[in-house]
Amino acid sequence: MxxxxxxxxxxxxxxxxVTRWAARRQGDGAMAFFTADGRLAGWQNGLALAGDYLSAxxxxxxxxxxxxxxxxxxxxxxxxxxxxxxxxxxxAGRLRDExxxxxxxxxxKRFDTRAVRGLAAASSLTVTLFYLIVQMVxxxxxxxxxxxxxxxxxxxxxxxxxxxxxxxxxMLATSWVQMIKAMLxxxxxxALAAGVLAVHGGSVAxxxxxxxxxxxxxxxxxxxxxxxPVEVLSLGVGLVLGLxxxxxxxxxxxxxxxxxxxxxxxxxxxGLIALFFAINMVIGYGxxxxxxxxxxxxxxxxxxxxxxxxAAVQLARVLGGAVLGGFVAAVAFATILAVVAGLALAGxxxxxxxxxxxxxxxxRVDAAAELKLARWAVIAxxxxxxxxxxxxxxxxxxxxxxxxxxxxxxSNFPLLLLSLFWPKLTARGVIAGGIAGIAxxxxxxxAGPAVWVAVLGFKAPLFPYTNPALFSVPLAFAAAWLGSVTxxxxxxxxxxxxx
Amino acid sequence: xxxxCLILLLALVAGYYGVVAFAPxxxxxSLSGWPVSIVVALALFALGFAITVLYARxxxxxxxxxx
Numbered sequence: 001m002x003x004x005x006x007x008x009x010x011x012x013x014x015x016x017x018v019t020r021w022a023a024r025r026q027g028d029g030a031m032a033f034f035t036a037d038g039r040l041a042g043w044q045n046g047l048a049l050a051g052d053y054l055s056a057x058x059x060x061x062x063x064x065x066x067x068x069x070x071x072x073x074x075x076x077x078x079x080x081x082x083x084x085x086x087x088x089x090x091x092a093g094r095l096r097d098e099x100x101x102x103x104x105x106x107x108x109k110r111f112d113t114r115a116v117r118g119l120a121a122a123s124s125l126t127v128t129l130f131y132l133i134v135q136m137v138x139x140x141x142x143x144x145x146x147x148x149x150x151x152x153x154x155x156x157x158x159x160x161x162x163x164x165x166x167x168x169x170x171m172l173a174t175s176w177v178q179m180i181k182a183m184l185x186x187x188x189x190x191a192l193a194a195g196v197l198a199v200h201g202g203s204v205a206x207x208x209x210x211x212x213x214x215x216x217x218x219x220x221x222x223x224x225x226x227x228x229p230v231e232v233l234s235l236g237v238g239l240v241l242g243l244x245x246x247x248x249x250x251x252x253x254x255x256x257x258x259x260x261x262x263x264x265x266x267x268x269x270x271g272l273i274a275l276f277f278a279i280n281m282v283i284g285y286g287x288x289x290x291x292x293x294x295x296x297x298x299x300x301x302x303x304x305x306x307x308x309x310x311a312a313v314q315l316a317r318v319l320g321g322a323v324l325g326g327f328v329a330a331v332a333f334a335t336i337l338a339v340v341a342g343l344a345l346a347g348x349x350x351x352x353x354x355x356x357x358x359x360x361x362x363x364r365v366d367a368a369a370e371l372k373l374a375r376w377a378v379i380a381x382x383x384x385x386x387x388x389x390x391x392x393x394x395x396x397x398x399x400x401x402x403x404x405x406x407x408x409x410x411s412n413f414p415l416l417l418l419s420l421f422w423p424k425l426t427a428r429g430v431i432a433g434g435i436a437g438i439a440x441x442x443x444x445x446x447a448g449p450a451v452w453v454a455v456l457g458f459k460a461p462l463f464p465y466t467n468p469a470l471f472s473v474p475l476a477f478a479a480a481w482l483g484s485v486t487x488x489x490x491x492x493x494x495x496x497x498x499x
Numbered sequence: 500x501x502x503x504c505l506i507l508l509l510a511l512v513a514g515y516y517g518v519v520a521f522a523p524x525x526x527x528x529s530l531s532g533w534p535v536s537i538v539v540a541l542a543l544f545a546l547g548f549a550i551t552v553l554y555a556r557x558x559x560x561x562x563x564x565x566x
């Protein structure tokens with residue numbers, strides 16, 4: 001058995017044991033299932049947030065982007081990281097005080113209408129499902145590549161384990177899986193970075209000089225992909241604000257006992273993610289410096305075998321042979337499992353809490369029935385994610401990731417922010433803002449190069465930019481404002497209540 | 500303090516993406532063997548974390564005071 005397979009099996013056994021333990025400790029009802037009874041400490045939730053957020057894309061994808069495009073990866077990292085303090089300042093404490101773990105739940109506290117609940121649920125579920133499909137398709141390809149499994153088997157294994165964690169142990173088990181994975185990720189990243197620095201005599205400057213010797217000084221500047229100023233600004237808006245609308249991140253603030261612990265969670269998560277991004281910079285430029293002399297790692301076209309996402313794994317093999325390579329592969333596997341489990345839980349919360357309990361039963365539902373439905377929702381989402389991953393296996397699904405982030409930034413974030421901070425927001429404003437955000441982000445991505453050209457095969461895009469957030473976010477805010485200030489019914493109601 | 504943190508945060512991120520978008524050449528060059536662009540990115544990581552520390556402390560003190 002290969003070291004990668006052995007370490008992955010160890011991780012699975014450990015985390016299944018944790019899931020069994022969590023299932024026994026789980027309190028009654030859906031609230032306990034989705035919030036871990038609010039008993040996590042700030043540092044635990046911070047570690048779990050980091051584990052939830054640092055996906056395979058943030059590790060292998062970012063290292064691969066340093067390898068192919070150099071500094072672009074750092075531009076992505078800065079935007080992604082700055083979402084965290086913004087999340088802390090604008091939302092973390094308030095979301096904990098609201099004691100609601102879904103967007104629809106927060107909005108319904110002010111506007112308990114079917115339309116608002118339905119819109120928020122649809123937006124959250126779409127974001128989660130798109131994010132899940134991207135992760136599952138990536139997981140299938142990565143696991144197939146790392147362990148030599150057929151794609152369908154790889155996706156099925158990931159799907160079954162995801163369901164076991166999320167349905168079996170709820171948020172408590174998922175949080176512990178994410179914490180364990182985060183620690184493994186730091187161990188793995190630290191080992192790789194230490195290996196890279198050891199080769200360069202412990203000098204970071206020597207590493208950069210080595211990388212420049214192979215790829216030139218241009219590797220430390222934004223590439224041609226970031227040459228268009230509007231595209232760069234739109235990318236920045238999407239990266240920073242997208243985080244503030246991701247349902248699986250937002251729901252984690254109810255897993256802690258108070259707002260202080262929610263603040264501590266973000267503090268820990270920001271510190272850990274910043275540290276990991278710095279470590280990944282060393283790994284990425286380490287790959288730039290150390291992989292090119294190994295001709296056996298490249299195919300006839302000069303491409304890295306397995307694609308650029310394998311840069312960190314190949315670097316590990318160069319530095320530490322099969323054992324370190326296997327460790328990195330196992331950590332990548334753990335990374336995938338932890339992220340998809342969190343996504344499945346977020347999706348299930350929308351189905352059971354928003355659609356069933358909120359929309360269908362109007363809150364008249366017993367906790368046991370909602371919990372039962374939550375577990376079935378995880379299983380159904382798992383099956384749907386596996387089926388869609390099989391259907392999309394040969395498609396370019398990268399646009400779905402952009403779409404999930406754009407939707408989160410353009411629909412979920414404006415509605416959440418306005419409902420928490422703007423007293424004049426009305427239900428009509430929520431609907432207008434939500435529809436404008438969804439329509440603009442989906443429409444502009446479909447009309448843009450990522451879908452119109454890369455997927456649909458047209459020669460030129462209708463909308464020239466890949467990232468629509470610079471346009472769709474202000475449009476959503478403007479629509480919510482306009483919908484609210486022109487809401488005569490709400491004004492009449494306010495007037496009559498004041499009289 | 501929250502407003503200061505928010506303004507500082509937005510100024511930093513807007514400034515960085517503004518430089519990447521309109522004047523990427525400002526990121527060229529090196530400081531003691533480290534590329535300027537890398538130093539800037541690492542400094543922003545550190546500043547982002549520093550803002551979270553600053554805000555979290557101020558918010559906790561504010562909540563205690565409110566109680």
